Amino acid sequence: MPNAFFARRTGALRATVIALVAAVALLAACSPQQDANAPAVQAAATSPTAQAKLSIDTEFYRKQLEAVSSDEMAGRGPGALGEKRFVPYLVQQLKELGLQPGRNGQYTQAVPMVETVGEISAPMTLSNSQGSTALKHLEDYVAGSRKLAAEVKIEDADMVFVGYGVVAPEAQWNDYEGIDVKGKVVVMLINDPGFHQNDATLFKGKAMTYYGRWTYKYEEAARQGAVGALIVHDDAGAAYGWDVVKNSFSGPSFDLESIAQANPVPIQGWLSESATRKLLSNNDIDLELIRAEAGKPGFRARPLKDKLSVAVSNRVRRGSSDNVLGVLPGTTRANELIIYTAHWDHLGQSFGLPDGIYNGAVDNGTGIAGLLELARAHTAAGPRERSIMFLFVTLEESGLLGSRYYAENPLYPLRDTVAVVNLDAMFVLGPTSDMMVVGYGNSELEPLFKSALKTQGRAMRPEAKPENGSFYRSDHFNFAKVGVPALYPKSGITLLQGGAEAGLAKSDAYTRNDYHKPSDQISPEWDFAGIGPDLEAVGGMTQALANSEAWPNWYQDSEFRALRDQQRPASSDAK
Numbered sequence: 001m002p003n004a005f006f007a008r009r010t011g012a013l014r015a016t017v018i019a020l021v022a023a024v025a026l027l028a029a030c031s032p033q034q035d036a037n038a039p040a041v042q043a044a045a046t047s048p049t050a051q052a053k054l055s056i057d058t059e060f061y062r063k064q065l066e067a068v069s070s071d072e073m074a075g076r077g078p079g080a081l082g083e084k085r086f087v088p089y090l091v092q093q094l095k096e097l098g099l100q101p102g103r104n105g106q107y108t109q110a111v112p113m114v115e116t117v118g119e120i121s122a123p124m125t126l127s128n129s130q131g132s133t134a135l136k137h138l139e140d141y142v143a144g145s146r147k148l149a150a151e152v153k154i155e156d157a158d159m160v161f162v163g164y165g166v167v168a169p170e171a172q173w174n175d176y177e178g179i180d181v182k183g184k185v186v187v188m189l190i191n192d193p194g195f196h197q198n199d200a201t202l203f204k205g206k207a208m209t210y211y212g213r214w215t216y217k218y219e220e221a222a223r224q225g226a227v228g229a230l231i232v233h234d235d236a237g238a239a240y241g242w243d244v245v246k247n248s249f250s251g252p253s254f255d256l257e258s259i260a261q262a263n264p265v266p267i268q269g270w271l272s273e274s275a276t277r278k279l280l281s282n283n284d285i286d287l288e289l290i291r292a293e294a295g296k297p298g299f300r301a302r303p304l305k306d307k308l309s310v311a312v313s314n315r316v317r318r319g320s321s322d323n324v325l326g327v328l329p330g331t332t333r334a335n336e337l338i339i340y341t342a343h344w345d346h347l348g349q350s351f352g353l354p355d356g357i358y359n360g361a362v363d364n365g366t367g368i369a370g371l372l373e374l375a376r377a378h379t380a381a382g383p384r385e386r387s388i389m390f391l392f393v394t395l396e397e398s399g400l401l402g403s404r405y406y407a408e409n410p411l412y413p414l415r416d417t418v419a420v421v422n423l424d425a426m427f428v429l430g431p432t433s434d435m436m437v438v439g440y441g442n443s444e445l446e447p448l449f450k451s452a453l454k455t456q457g458r459a460m461r462p463e464a465k466p467e468n469g470s471f472y473r474s475d476h477f478n479f480a481k482v483g484v485p486a487l488y489p490k491s492g493i494t495l496l497q498g499g500a501e502a503g504l505a506k507s508d509a510y511t512r513n514d515y516h517k518p519s520d521q522i523s524p525e526w527d528f529a530g531i532g533p534d535l536e537a538v539g540g541m542t543q544a545l546a547n548s549e550a551w552p553n554w555y556q557d558s559e560f561r562a563l564r565d566q567q568r569p570a571s572s573d574a575k
């Protein structure tokens, strides 16, 4: 499942994409159209090999899913018992399937990580002329620090409400305009102005942009020099409940060393809606009114009269976790590579609960089992011209860290990486007449996928809930950020039995009841009949691409296009 939100567990996604948006707008205006390879993409989509189906073994898939989400795997916690048990199991499966190690001669890529266990050493306190109030940890707020210091402290810092905390030059939007927040604590709303306003002309309307993600908000607060950044939670805006936020701030958190050294905002956290209401009412501000105001152009940040104190102590330990990978070498163009990604990690176990094992059957046992079955099916389908890599990344739940590490330290040149296809949290609800694309409308991989679905008489549709910002919440995003065209297909929603209404109801029920909870386990109610067609469509597309000369690109208006054009100048695609 798209990694929800893990402030302390997470790696901040760098703001390169934001900078890119502006850069791309400029470049797109002056670069020639580079659609020379569009006919090749079209040909790949309609060629006989595109129709060649992979034969999917649902039983193999189900057995793998059972194994990877069993209690034995201890919740697949990185750097923990879960990793000790799961990684050797996975490597063994890859060997048995006949996959080759990577160019480093290994089935793993070590990802150096920093593990931090944080504690609130002085509770968050608000003070003003009337006195001071201690907020209740986990009920009113969560807070942590990604600085690798033993203690990080804020004392009587000024506070400023900065609306959505967004600086988007291309949208002429700057919530920090005219205000200096250096040394202060900023309080801001989750999501972006278009969301709560439900205004299609603002940002992307209901669909979340990267500006709406908490990762962006902390990054921007750091750039502005704030010492603390607190995000105001609301269920709809965040797309998950307060419980998810709370869980994310419990237990150890992970980072890449590079992120910890990149000067993150010293204290980051969230405020519950009710705590925010109290804080704002002390300042004669109504949360609903200011939310409406913050969603309109021209909003100005408001200093608050309260001062904030809090201290966090950190125990820091350096370690390492593994990305796991296996390669099916191509015949004639083995240097050209298609990468499947699926994160193998999940939340581990929390002791003290009766069943504290986060089995992560949907998230992301389904993706792991999917890649293993695809590896089996591609092998059975015989040789293909291009290579296919099966990359099981770690630390996704901690903020897409394993995929970020790979994208920054690729084993094969990114310019030779044709495409990335990501599987994360497939639903096992039964056969559907459609499949979804998360981040729909981004790349030329979509017509390929559409064509594969068409041979099955099925439709491709945009994700059901673009407001959840799922495109920014799984591993393909790190490849997009470095230019590689990436597709994130998801199970469909229109069930052959019950239609879209039933499909949506079931997926909503999962998000509400099981997402990031120990209850994310295989249930007897699951219907595996949809898995075959889904993997057949995804694998069919990949198989076609592996036998073609096409280099699908991002669409012209995608924020990732300029990077790919730099990486692969048009002439290099002429074949």
Ligand SMILES: [Zn+2]
Pocket: 001, 002, 003, 004, 363, 397, 516
């Ligand atoms: Zn997850």
